[in-house]
Structures are given as structure tokens and as C-alpha cells.
Amino acid sequence: MITTLEIGVIIFLTILSGAGLGMLLGRLLPAHHLSDQSRSIITLATAVVGTASALVLGLLISTASSAFQQRSSEVGRIAVDIIRVDRSLRIYGPEADSVRQSLARYASIEFEDLFPTGSDKTAKVDKPSAVQLLRGIRVGLFALRPSDDSQHQIKERGLQLVDEMADTRWLLATQQNISPIPTAFLIMLVFWLTILFATFGLFAPRNATVAAALVLSAVAVSSGLELVLDMTDPFSGIVRISSAPMRHALEMTRQDDPTP
Numbered sequence: 001m002i003t004t005l006e007i008g009v010i011i012f013l014t015i016l017s018g019a020g021l022g023m024l025l026g027r028l029l030p031a032h033h034l035s036d037q038s039r040s041i042i043t044l045a046t047a048v049v050g051t052a053s054a055l056v057l058g059l060l061i062s063t064a065s066s067a068f069q070q071r072s073s074e075v076g077r078i079a080v081d082i083i084r085v086d087r088s089l090r091i092y093g094p095e096a097d098s099v100r101q102s103l104a105r106y107a108s109i110e111f112e113d114l115f116p117t118g119s120d121k122t123a124k125v126d127k128p129s130a131v132q133l134l135r136g137i138r139v140g141l142f143a144l145r146p147s148d149d150s151q152h153q154i155k156e157r158g159l160q161l162v163d164e165m166a167d168t169r170w171l172l173a174t175q176q177n178i179s180p181i182p183t184a185f186l187i188m189l190v191f192w193l194t195i196l197f198a199t200f201g202l203f204a205p206r207n208a209t210v211a212a213a214l215v216l217s218a219v220a221v222s223s224g225l226e227l228v229l230d231m232t233d234p235f236s237g238i239v240r241i242s243s244a245p246m247r248h249a250l251e252m253t254r255q256d257d258p259t260p
Contacts, residue, residue: 004237008226011190016218018194022201039203046199053192057225060181060189064231067180071234072241074168075114079245081165082107085137085158086253092144092154099140099158104253106133110169111250114235115243123235126173134169138162179232186225193221 026034086103089096113124141159146152197218204210230237 004226004229004233007229008222011225012218012222014190015193015197015221016215019197019201019204019214019218022198023204023206024201025198026202026204027206034203042199042202046196049192049195053189053196056185056189056192060185060225060228063180064228067175068231068234068239068241071172071175074172075241076245077168078110078165079249081161081168082110082249083252085161085165088154088158088161092151092158096141096144099137099144100253102133102137102140104250106130106137107246107250107253109133111243111246114241114246123176125169125176125235131166131169134162134166138166176235179229181229181232186229189225 082103086100089100109130113127113130116123138159141155141162144155146155197214200214204214227239230239234241
């Protein structure tokens with residue numbers, strides 16, 4: 001599977017090739033094609049393309065940011081539900097200790113699945129062993145026999161929270177391989193940016209300073225797009241979801257007497 005870094009390199013080479021093509025055409029075209037009148041018309045057309053590119057880029061940034069925040073919120077929701085179930089089971093009493101131990105194992109597995117150590121490892125949000133363990137926690141909760149209304153409420157609330165954890169986990173799993181940014185939008189934006197850089201090269205002087213400026217501009221634009229794409233896959237790459245909520249949930253399940 002192609003990575004966002006590889007996509008960024010492809011975007012960089014595509015945009016830079018546009019600038020190179022523009023500089024080549026500027027050398028080959030007859031002089032009247034590059035007159036002041038031609039320059040003014042091309043400048044106006046470039047302004048339209050530039051405005052459209054800015055609008056689409058803003059849309060992509062907004063979409064990627066929303067997707068990143070949503071998945072970050074879902075991870076935080078799982079962590080909060082783990083803590084709430086753990087505290088409820090502590091209040092329930094020693095009868096729920098086995099379920100609490102299973103919950104602690106689930107928190108550990110979930111942390112390792114979502115935030116694996118090593119840059120070459122990817123998150124696994126649909127690991128069968130974690131799904132099976134969560135199902136076992138639900139079965140353990142269902143098997144509890146409350147002796148009073150308080151324990152009965154804890155049991156019902158625990159079952160509800162476990163169901164919410166399962167729903168959120170499956171939501172993460174279904175979103176993992178789906179990019180919120182349509183490929184057509186990205187291709188169209190890169191095409192427009194290539195046109196812009198081609199017009200830059202068309203009228204640019206042929207010297208090392210201009211060439212360096214065009215290369216650096218292409219690097220800036222392509223790296224920005226790469227970071228936007230990185231946000232759509234928040235469990236890998238440079239821009240990642242914080243592991244702090246899940247780490248905190250894991251620590252809380254391992255404490256003997258958590259603070260309220």
C-alpha cells in the first residue's frame with residue numbers, strides 16, 4: 001500500500017515537472033506568445049486557478065482536520081468508558097474482580113493495538129483477540145448476580161458502556177481504510193497546482209535563484225498536502241493521535257485504589 005510520504009513525493013515531482021515544462025515552453029515559444037498582452041491574460045487566468053486551488057485546499061484541510069478530531073474523540077471515548085466500567089466494578093465488590101481483570105487485559109491489548117511501538121508497525125483496530133476479550137467482558141458482566149438495587153444499576157450501566165466501547169471500536173475499524181478526502185479532489189488540486197507552476201516557469205528568468213525558488217515552493221506545497229493526507233490516517237505517519245487517554249485508562253485499571 002502506498003504511503004502518504006510516497007504520495008507527497010509524487011505530488012512534488014508532478015508540480016515541479018509543471019514548472020520545468022513552463023520554462024521549456026518559455027524557451028521554445030515565439031516571442032509574440034510571451035508579449036505583455038499575453039502575459040496579462042495568462043496572469044488573469046492563473047489568478048482564477050489560484051483562487052480555486054486555495055478554496056479546494058481549504059476544503060481538504062477542513063475535512064482532514066474534522067476526520068482527525070473525530071477519530072481522536074473516539075479513542076478518548078473508549079478510554080473514558082474503560083475507566084468508568086473499572087470504577088463501577090470496584091464499587092460493585094469482589095464478585096466483579098474477574099471481570100475487572102479481563103477489563104485490564106483489554107485495556108492493555110487495546111493500547112498495544114492502537115499505539116504499537118516501532119515506526120514500522122501499524123495500528124490494528126479490528127484484532128480478533130481484542131474483540132473476543134471484549135465479548136468475554138460482556139458475558140462476565142451479564143453473569144453477575146446483583147444482591148441489591150445498587151449492584152443491579154452498576155451491572156446495567158456496565159453492560160451499556162461495554163456495548164458503547166464495542167460500537168466505537170467497530171466505528172474505528174470501518175473508518176481505518178476509508179479516506180475522508182476524495183481522490184478526485186486531490187488529483188484535481190494537484191493538476192491545478194501544476195498549471196500554476198507551469199505559468200510561473202513560463203515567464204521566469206532562467207537562472208539558479210529562480211530554479212531554487214520554484215523547487216522550494218514545490219517542496220512547501222507538496223509537504224503541506226502530505227501533512228493533510230497524514231491527518232486522514234491518524235494512527236500512522238507524522239501526525240498521530242495522542243496515546244495519552246488510552247495510557248491513562250491502562251494505568252487506572254492497574255491501580256489498586258484509584259483516586260476519584
